[in-house]
Amino acid sequence: MDGLPDRSGLAQDKCGVAGIAAERDVAPALYQAMRAIQHRGQESAGIATFDDGLQTIKGMGLVENIFQAKELEQLTGRVGLGHTRYSTAGTSRLENAHPVCVSSAEGSIALGHNGEIVNADGIREDLQESGWAFITDNDSEVIVRLFANELSDAKSPVRAMRRVMRQIVGAYSLVLVVGERILAVRDPRGIKPLALGKLPAAYGGQNGSESEVGGYAVASETVAIEALGGEPIRDVKPGEIVEITPGGYEGHMTNAQSADLAHCQFEYVYFSRADSRIDDREVYDVRVGIGEQLANESPVDADIVVPVPDSGRSHALGFARQLDLPMAEGLMKNRYVHRTFIMPSQEERASGVNIKLNPVQSVVEGNRVVLVDDSIVRGTTMGQLTDMLREAGAEEVHVRIGCPPIQAPCYLGIDMKTREELIAADKSVEEIRDTIGADSLAYVSIPGLKRAIGKPEGSLCTGCLTGRYPVDIPGEEHRKQETLF
Numbered sequence: 152m153d154g155l156p157d158r159s160g161l162a163q164d165k166c167g168v169a170g171i172a173a174e175r176d177v178a179p180a181l182y183q184a185m186r187a188i189q190h191r192g193q194e195s196a197g198i199a200t201f202d203d204g205l206q207t208i209k210g211m212g213l214v215e216n217i218f219q220a221k222e223l224e225q226l227t228g229r230v231g232l233g234h235t236r237y238s239t240a241g242t243s244r245l246e247n248a249h250p251v252c253v254s255s256a257e258g259s260i261a262l263g264h265n266g267e268i269v270n271a272d273g274i275r276e277d278l279q280e281s282g283w284a285f286i287t288d289n290d291s292e293v294i295v296r297l298f299a300n301e302l303s304d305a306k307s308p309v310r311a312m313r314r315v316m317r318q319i320v321g322a323y324s325l326v327l328v329v330g331e332r333i334l335a336v337r338d339p340r341g342i343k344p345l346a347l348g349k350l351p352a353a354y355g356g357q358n359g360s361e362s363e364v365g366g367y368a369v370a371s372e373t374v375a376i377e378a379l380g381g382e383p384i385r386d387v388k389p390g391e392i393v394e395i396t397p398g399g400y401e402g403h404m405t406n407a408q409s410a411d412l413a414h415c416q417f418e419y420v421y422f423s424r425a426d427s428r429i430d431d432r433e434v435y436d437v438r439v440g441i442g443e444q445l446a447n448e449s450p451v452d453a454d455i456v457v458p459v460p461d462s463g464r465s466h467a468l469g470f471a472r473q474l475d476l477p478m479a480e481g482l483m484k485n486r487y488v489h490r491t492f493i494m495p496s497q498e499e500r501a502s503g504v505n506i507k508l509n510p511v512q513s514v515v516e517g518n519r520v521v522l523v524d525d526s527i528v529r530g531t532t533m534g535q536l537t538d539m540l541r542e543a544g545a546e547e548v549h550v551r552i553g554c555p556p557i558q559a560p561c562y563l564g565i566d567m568k569t570r571e572e573l574i575a576a577d578k579s580v581e582e583i584r585d586t587i588g589a590d591s592l593a594y595v596s597i598p599g600l601k602r603a604i605g606k607p608e609g610s611l612c613t614g615c616l617t618g619r620y621p622v623d624i625p626g627e628e629h630r631k632q633e634t635l636f
């Protein structure tokens with residue numbers, strides 16, 4: 152994955168979220184779950200638990216640096232949520248870290264959010280007019296204050312959330328702690344993932360039986376449930392509110408909006424871990440299938456296939472297998488450097504590429520190389536990698552990409568907001584090939600990508616590939632026009 156563009160000004164949330172209800176203190180388990188989804192955000196993290204009141208600890212940095220044994224001991228309670236977040240330099244502040252907590256007539260509420268609400272500004276203005284004060288410019292604070300407002304009237308958390316879902320538009324996978332229960336909520340289009348699972352007896356079984364369920368968990372990805380020795384049960388359904396307590400869970404469907412499904416294609420292509428399952432598809436399987444599809448669409452006469460580690464590995468495997476070419480580790484990764492695109496500033500990302508990857512000369516020297524990655528956003532990283540391979544002696548460097556050209560911003564939870572920073576927004580494939588210095592360049596087609604993901608026609612969001620989004624984006628037509636002049 153080439154570095155995602157920098158953004159400033161607005162607070163945005165593209166994150167990992169987890170919630171646990173069990174028969175004993177859940178903070179240590181939340182810590183483990185958050186580490187399993189640390190790749191979804193490395194800028195800040197937080198945990199909130201409920202034990203006769205809400206307790207919250209948040210900090211900047213990695214989960215393991217924020218939470219030591221002392222912090223986890225302070226966070227008592229049988230229900231809780233954890234959140235990992237990334238954002239841009241302009242919003243790299245502790246007050247924007249999650250969970251977002253507010254007081255309500257029914258007690259304190261904590262929220263963790265993955266996604267983005269496109270009509271948050273209008274709702275914020277309405278709430279401000281009726282006397283609510285906001286601490287951040289964060290769309291997640293709008294959700295939790297709206298929920299608190301509705302809860303004072305509706306009394307029931309599920310009823311209050313139904314009312315909230317009638318008003319908010321966009322991408323949201325939410326976990327809330329409301330007293331001794333968790334609410335797990337997924338937007339009606341199912342844009343961002345959210346999985347539900349059960350935990351083993353070790354998390355608080357009563358009768359010592361190994362088959363006993365020790366509690367329940369929700370998380371952005373199934374890997375977080377599996378990291379606890381748990382078992383995924385199912386995805387939270389698009390438009391569903393799941394109420395979870397240590398003793399069980401109950402799903403409540405809503406008809407907040409009659410919406411077509413729009414699962415984020417980018418979760419399959421890049422964002423989720425390959426060993427996660429989203430809406431019944433294993434991400435690894437999808438990525439290998441994309442590589443095979445890419446090989447069928449754009450074969451190349453070459454000696455070896457080299458993945459960009461780790462993001463291009465599964466795609467490269469499918470590509471190599473389909474063309475019966477050897478796959479080799481022609482680029483080595485320093486595992487102690489974080490993913491470049493979630494580093495907040497462009498400067499950090501640029502220096503990150505140089506220390507993150509290094510060519511293996513004996514693999515590439517004298518060979519015609521196919522370099523495979525999942526996506527290109529800016530193109531800067533890919534240009535550096537083709538240079539690296541040539542300097543290491545590659546005779547030819549052909550680039551194959553497992554995501555169609557990203558031509559339009561994402562307003563639904565992935566940090567790609569401006570066309571100016573997307574290389575494919577105003578360049579043809581041939582111009583991009585020239586810019587990155589490749590001998591040839593090909594992307595998987597949109598129909599090919601859809602086929603590999605294997606979802607029914609019309610159930611994927613491809614907004615960043617086509618400029619057509621599953622919800623109306625305020626101001627988008629205007630922004631599109633601006634780029635024409």
Ligand code: SF4
Nearest residue numbers: 415416561612614615
């Ligand atoms: S616009 Fe692209 S990145 Fe954003 S939700 Fe849709 S598919 Fe995902």
